[in-house]
Amino acid sequence: MGGRGPKRELAEKIAGEITLSDDPGATLRKWRTDFDVSQTDLASELGVSSSVISDYESGRRESPGIGVVSRLVEGLIAIDERRGGDRIRQYGRVLSAGFDSDVVFDLREYATSIPLTRLYDEIDATEIYRGATDRVSGHTVIDSVRAITRLSSDEFFRLYGQSTNRALVFTNVTRGEGVGIALRMVNPTPNAVILHGLEEDDLWEHAVDLARIDGYSLAVTTTPLEGVLENLVTLE
Template sequence: MTESTDPRADLAERVAGEITLSEDPGATLRKWRTDFGVSQTDLADHLDVSSSVISDYESGRRESPGIGVVARIVNALLDIDEQRGGDRIRQYARVLSAGFESDIVSDLREYPTTFQLERFYDAIGATELTSGDHDHVTGHTVIDSIQAITRLSSEEFYRLYGQSTSRALMFTNVTRGESPLVAMRVVNPTPNAVVLHGIDREALWDHAPKMAQLDGFSLAVTDDPLDEILESLRELP
């Protein structure tokens, strides 16, 4: 997939379509508003309506918004994001340019400088369980483990590395960590670090640390809320 010439328009179309076609438009609207980090009050102010209007749409107390209202809401979210620096729009553009849908890859970024793994782990509240051959990363990719493993070919999986393999791959929707660690065995070369999100040391697959050691990458776990992790990653220089 080539890089989008208008990531804002692409993102607007995706969000509006998902809300309009959803069986629960209010819940989908709430999901996207939260994803953009926009409060009901801020969205209402931008639309020049009361907060109760947004609340009623999201809760289903008000009839589902039509296409015109959805378009206004989506454009308001994008306007607010641009006023704040456009981080969410740029994030979406990076994912698209790498050839992925945003339900597979939540974030993909290259850093302007090398980050020590310890600093990266501190930023996302991760605990290292096994050290690897490298103590630094130059980027990260946040991946839905179920979507990636069930939908991506081995060639597509390799594209998760972005511009460099010296990165951290963070897998979300993890229950024990078995599938991501097995997937790492067939990807060559391996990343510098793998982070499993949503579990702690006790819930981890028993063989995971040993497999990480065999392949030479650092293995860590974190159960911090994903939205907070993504926000912390956006704040990295």
């Protein structure tokens, strides 16, 4: 990381994405909502009217230059710091584990193991199959397509963080087929797998069979990703 902390790394990543985007306003809006910052709060932080932020995001103002982008990003970072720095820490954990933040959205270890049902409750997940163990000591939230297509088997194993006693939450899932097959190639398997973005009726017909063979609990949730990441903070 060249001596730079996660705050600087994150600021540079956001600024780069906005500046290089085909739709800078939409990219700014994506990051602002990811930080759970309202247009009004960001405008207040920068000492401008909320209509200025709205105009940038909607494209009514011409694309902001790098100076304006830097101010916008620093505003988001400053607000997050005052709130306790959840987003900065989240990004730092992903970086320190050696992953890109578009592959792994969050990687967290808990102070003590917790009942799996508590994690389910936080993200409104429905359990489809109960595995061999009913407690977890951490979670990793992963983009399933990017993980499967870009990670080697060694990198895939690093998704477990400090322990396989955890829940792997896979987003960008259509039926869960790819996730189930990928987990067959990795040993040991996690305590729980949660497939994000699909209903139980849409689940691949063999998903439960693979969960039973490998002994992990299997659940699904349709809670929006922003809500999943926000609610999982409470498990720290």
